[in-house]
Amino acid sequence: MTRSPSFVLGYHGCSRETAERAIAGELTLLWSDTSRDWLGAGVYFWEGDPLRALEWANWKVRQGSYAEAAVIGAVIDLRHCLDLAARENIVMLESAYESFIAVQKESGLEIPQNLPASGRPEKDLTQRFLDCAVFRHLHAGLVEAGDPKAPPYDTVRGIFTEGNRVYPGSGFYNQTHVQIAVRTDECILGVFWPKPYPDVNQ
Secondary structure, three states: OOEEEEEEEEEEEEEHHHHHHHHOOOOOOOOEOOOOOEOEOEEEEEEOOHHHHHHHHHHHHHOOOOOOEEEEEEEEEEEEEEEOOOHHHHHHHHHHHHHHHHHHHHHOOOOOOEEOOOOOOOOOOOEEHHHHHHHHHHHHHHHHHOOOOOOOOOEEEEEEOOOOEOOOOOOOEOOOEEEEEEOOHHHEEEEEOOOOOOOOOO
8 A cells, every 4th residue: 555655746727716716715626527537536736847737727718618827836645645656556557447347348338448639649648538437446446345454545646648759759748747636635735826937827
């Protein structure tokens, strides 16, 4: 069981209205719980990267979802973390996938697929229907088992390679990032306005 004792700084892209109300303590940050969430349901943060959070919030403005983009910083206690940089957790995720597939086949249900979004590189599977379903299956299994030695996860952390090569032949991509899905509100110890990174709060 992986427990991460250190705190991390996460950055949450959202609307200016949501940011101001969260900073004022008037609301808690909202869960994302769609069928294509990369790490399953939770409050999403980019670890250590306010500009990546701003890119996402500005995209929501262009989509017409937000009137104005903003970024909130948060101090996050990962606690009981499904950290997908740890080998043991990759093994657990693989087992959850195999169990999920068996359940779907036995029930005669469709197996969802990860898909690229329109206009994105084929390798960027940003519509994560399969991954989300596997995470939901994994979490539901832990809750159902009720084993105190294997409690449900408070957070999920994943590293994602995304975007275009930084330069020809590079092994690095310009939108690679670390995301955290916080599933337990108490893991968010505090929120704040970030330092004046270029355009973060514009």
